Amino acid sequence: MNKHIKTSISIALAAGFVAFLFGGWAIVVAGGIAGLGLGYYLFGQSKAQKWQDSIKEALLPTLITAVILLALSIFQNYYVAAAIGKKPIPFNTMLQANATGIGGLIFFSFALTLMHILPLRWQRIAQIVLLTFVVISFPFIDKFTGLRWTAQVIFALIFTILALGLNIVVGFAGLLDLGYAAFFAIGAYTTGILSSPQHGIFLNFWLVIWIAAGVAGIFGLILGAPTLPLRGDYLAIVTLGFGEIVPVLFKNLIKVTIQEPFTCWILPLFRIQTSCITFMQDVDLTAGEKGISPIGRPILPIIGEFQSNNPIPWYFLIIAIILLSVFLIQRLRDSRMGRAWMAIREDELAASQMGIDPVRTKLLAFAMGATFSGFAGAFYGAYVRGIFPSVFDFSVSIIVLCMVILGGLGNINGVIVGGMVIMSADRLFLPALKDFLAGLLKATILPALSSNPTLRAAVEQNANPILYRFLLFGLTLVIMMAVRPEGLIPSAQRKAELRSDEEIAADQAAAEAQA
Amino acid sequence: MLELTDVHTYYGNIHALKGISLKVDDGEIVTLIGSNGAGKTTTLRTIQGLLRPRSGSIKLDDLELHKLPSHQVAAKGIAQSPEGRMIFPRMSVLENLEMGAYARTDKDGIQQDLERVFGLFPRLKERIKQKGGTLSGGEQQMLAMGRALMARPRILLLDEPSMGLSPILVDLIFDTIVAINKEGTTILLVEQNALMALSIAHRGYVIQTGEIILTDNAAKLQENEMVQKSYLGVE
Ligand SMILES: Nc1ncnc2c1ncn2[C@@H]1O[C@H](COP(=O)(O)OP(=O)(O)O)[C@@H](O)[C@H]1O
Numbered sequence: 001m002n003k004h005i006k007t008s009i010s011i012a013l014a015a016g017f018v019a020f021l022f023g024g025w026a027i028v029v030a031g032g033i034a035g036l037g038l039g040y041y042l043f044g045q046s047k048a049q050k051w052q053d054s055i056k057e058a059l060l061p062t063l064i065t066a067v068i069l070l071a072l073s074i075f076q077n078y079y080v081a082a083a084i085g086k087k088p089i090p091f092n093t094m095l096q097a098n099a100t101g102i103g104g105l106i107f108f109s110f111a112l113t114l115m116h117i118l119p120l121r122w123q124r125i126a127q128i129v130l131l132t133f134v135v136i137s138f139p140f141i142d143k144f145t146g147l148r149w150t151a152q153v154i155f156a157l158i159f160t161i162l163a164l165g166l167n168i169v170v171g172f173a174g175l176l177d178l179g180y181a182a183f184f185a186i187g188a189y190t191t192g193i194l195s196s197p198q199h200g201i202f203l204n205f206w207l208v209i210w211i212a213a214g215v216a217g218i219f220g221l222i223l224g225a226p227t228l229p230l231r232g233d234y235l236a237i238v239t240l241g242f243g244e245i246v247p248v249l250f251k252n253l254i255k256v257t258i259q260e261p262f263t264c265w266i267l268p269l270f271r272i273q274t275s276c277i278t279f280m281q282d283v284d285l286t287a288g289e290k291g292i293s294p295i296g297r298p299i300l301p302i303i304g305e306f307q308s309n310n311p312i313p314w315y316f317l318i319i320a321i322i323l324l325s326v327f328l329i330q331r332l333r334d335s336r337m338g339r340a341w342m343a344i345r346e347d348e349l350a351a352s353q354m355g356i357d358p359v360r361t362k363l364l365a366f367a368m369g370a371t372f373s374g375f376a377g378a379f380y381g382a383y384v385r386g387i388f389p390s391v392f393d394f395s396v397s398i399i400v401l402c403m404v405i406l407g408g409l410g411n412i413n414g415v416i417v418g419g420m421v422i423m424s425a426d427r428l429f430l431p432a433l434k435d436f437l438a439g440l441l442k443a444t445i446l447p448a449l450s451s452n453p454t455l456r457a458a459v460e461q462n463a464n465p466i467l468y469r470f471l472l473f474g475l476t477l478v479i480m481m482a483v484r485p486e487g488l489i490p491s492a493q494r495k496a497e498l499r500s501d502e503e504i505a506a507d508q509a510a511a512e513a514q515a
Numbered sequence: 516m517l518e519l520t521d522v523h524t525y526y527g528n529i530h531a532l533k534g535i536s537l538k539v540d541d542g543e544i545v546t547l548i549g550s551n552g553a554g555k556t557t558t559l560r561t562i563q564g565l566l567r568p569r570s571g572s573i574k575l576d577d578l579e580l581h582k583l584p585s586h587q588v589a590a591k592g593i594a595q596s597p598e599g600r601m602i603f604p605r606m607s608v609l610e611n612l613e614m615g616a617y618a619r620t621d622k623d624g625i626q627q628d629l630e631r632v633f634g635l636f637p638r639l640k641e642r643i644k645q646k647g648g649t650l651s652g653g654e655q656q657m658l659a660m661g662r663a664l665m666a667r668p669r670i671l672l673l674d675e676p677s678m679g680l681s682p683i684l685v686d687l688i689f690d691t692i693v694a695i696n697k698e699g700t701t702i703l704l705v706e707q708n709a710l711m712a713l714s715i716a717h718r719g720y721v722i723q724t725g726e727i728i729l730t731d732n733a734a735k736l737q738e739n740e741m742v743q744k745s746y747l748g749v750e
């Protein structure tokens with residue numbers, strides 16, 4: 001019971017933090033997510049057999065979360081908003097927002113807890129229905145409440161696809177790849193080159209996205225090949241190198257000349273005069289630092305061309321790509337190839353004695369991982385309309401790796417959660433925190449510092465959490481590794497591997513006692 | 516059916532096998548005995564394709580094994596319970612056994628062999644869901660042998676299956692080796708425990724610093740003075 005109360009308080013505080021940062025209608029989303037989190041936790045812990053018991057179990061934790069969240073939300077609107085120089089929203093609106101938010105919290109919390117009493121098969125179906133409802137309704141709630149989060153959530157989802165792809169390489173096959181952004185870049189540039197005025201080629205997005213995935217996959221094979229004899233640290237260093245080289249290459253492919261070597265170089269060496277066959281003379285492939293833009297956007301029959309000012313079609317497109325990716329990756333994991341990946345990860349020598357070809361297996365891991373980043377790259381290019389080499393630097397590889405580790409190496413659901421958590425922190429919370437701090441400082445200590453303009457400027461500029469984003473990522477990782485090394489939602493194997501031998505022994509003893 | 520002819524294997528500059536020739540016929544248990552560091556494991560690794568011989572040939576019937584990478588050697592019907600057992604530590608007992616049958620596609624046959632392995636080692640059935648890395652030494656040895664059997668190999672290579680086991684377990688393992696052989700699997704057994712190995716084998720080879728110094732049928736080797744002195748501890 002005690003644990004339930006602790007959990008509900010932490011969830012309430014986390015949701016309250018969101019409400020604090022954004023204010024107003026954010027309570028709707030905060031309440032909904034808090035309800036999902038709490039309900040999921042209670043569902044996992046529940047021992048109820050009858051629905052009455054379920055309700056009893058959910059009652060107190062839900063009530064506690066609701067009261068704390070409501071209190072924080074009201075406090076925010078009437079005191080904090082004023083303190084950071086924002087106008088409180090009108091009473092009526094606030095009433096509606098809070099009622100919806102707290103209502104959502106209570107609904108999700110009870111709904112999920114109650115699912116425990118369903119038969120196993122129906123539990124899964126009910127969860128899928130609930131999740132579908134949440135995913136579909138999100139952009140409309142977002143639009144209705146004027147929060148404008150969808151555009152940022154789309155970025156989070158793009159990175160989630162990257163994390164899903166990297167999880168194949170790192171989580172399934174155990175190959176530490178520090179240069180995964182290279183494949184993202186290759187996917188995006190393929191899209192840019194094939195559907196923009198840069199070369200006057202305007203292929204249809206629905207075609208280009210497959211080509212981009214294919215090209216990225218082929219480069220996965222090409223860049224994977226030299227790393228094959230390497231293990232562990234060495235592999236990481238070589239992939240790191242590729243990750244650095246590829247964006248630099250795209251930056252410099254601005255005067256590409258391709259000539260037929262025999263007639264142009266070899267024969268002239270022997271002073272034989274021929275006409276040289278040139279395929280390409282000083283062609284600007286990638287436009288260097290300027291980047292390629294505008295990139296063609298998807299077009300659908302009823303919706304027409306996707307527009308920048310309406311994120312909803314983009315949102316559903318990326319959700320569709322994620323569903324497809326998850327489906328394919330699950331199939332891969334359960335296939336023969338998936339089992340070969342796991343065996344290679346565990347013990348390469350033993351695996352080869354089982355008849356597994358290590359070369360083929362590892363190359364396919366690189367290629368499959370890269371393919372999914374090709375999807376992400378194509379979508380990214382079309383969504384942002386332009387691509388620039390600086391977007392694909394080392395930090396992208398590291399952030400994606402953080403997502404995989406934070407979520408739980410090898411676990412598909414975990415990686416999705418990890419991706420959403422890190423990217424919403426990066427795209428939504430840090431900017432909001434920045435505004436929040438700026439407002440707070442302006443309303444509190446900055447006026448007192450007006451006599452000392454240097455100090456004032458220093459305080460004003462440094463109170464910007466976006467400056468510290470990598471520090472914060474690093475800190476998150478360190479804390480995570482110390483507190484919960486198996487990730488938020490670990491795969492069963494990973495959990496077993498990281499737990500101490502004593503715990504395993506205790507488990508065994510318990511299992512034997514049961515038998 | 517397996518024949519090594521004048522096989523030389525090196526680790527860098529170290530000349531570990533100095534012209535090994537041996538052969539194993541269909542249905543036999545052949546043992547390769549020798550003291551620590553003699554080159555027994557190196558011989559098995561060379562057969563398995565994990566090490567490439569610098570010269571000499573390894574043939575399975577008419578097939579030149581020494582030209583194949585190890586995963587293809589496995590596919591030709593050679594399975595090994597290796598030194599150190601090399602269990603997949605984070606896979607369950609069942610998953611380990613299924614990995615043994617990776618190269619096969621005959622579902623019914625795999626299921627049959629699974630039953631057969633559980634018949635030979637009932638202990639493994641009790642531990643079916645346990646992670647390989649958490650098994651005891653004896654159980655890991657059973658798993659390594661079971662996993663090799665799951666490939667339904669033509670020849671089973673066993674590298675010191677008695678190592679580190681209690682006398683009772685050693686008896687159990689050797690009884691099982693005989694049982695496996697009776698069911699039709701040809702076996703090449705590498706052992707330091709010469710007494711036990713010669714008691715179940717048909718023929719034997721004695722290896723010393725990378726060379727075969729003696730070969731005969733097992734009963735004769737047991738009588739041999741040199742063998743008795745060096746390997747059987749008879750004064
Ligand atoms: N990986 C290795 N690198 C270098 N030398 C090795 C390696 N493995 C074994 N050796 C050497 O090869 C010789 C034979 O070793 P091995 O086949 O393991 O002996 P056995 O299995 O009979 O105890 C020994 O002298 C050993 O030191």
Ligand SMILES: [Mg+2]
Binds near residue numbers: 598675
């Ligand atoms: Mg040895």
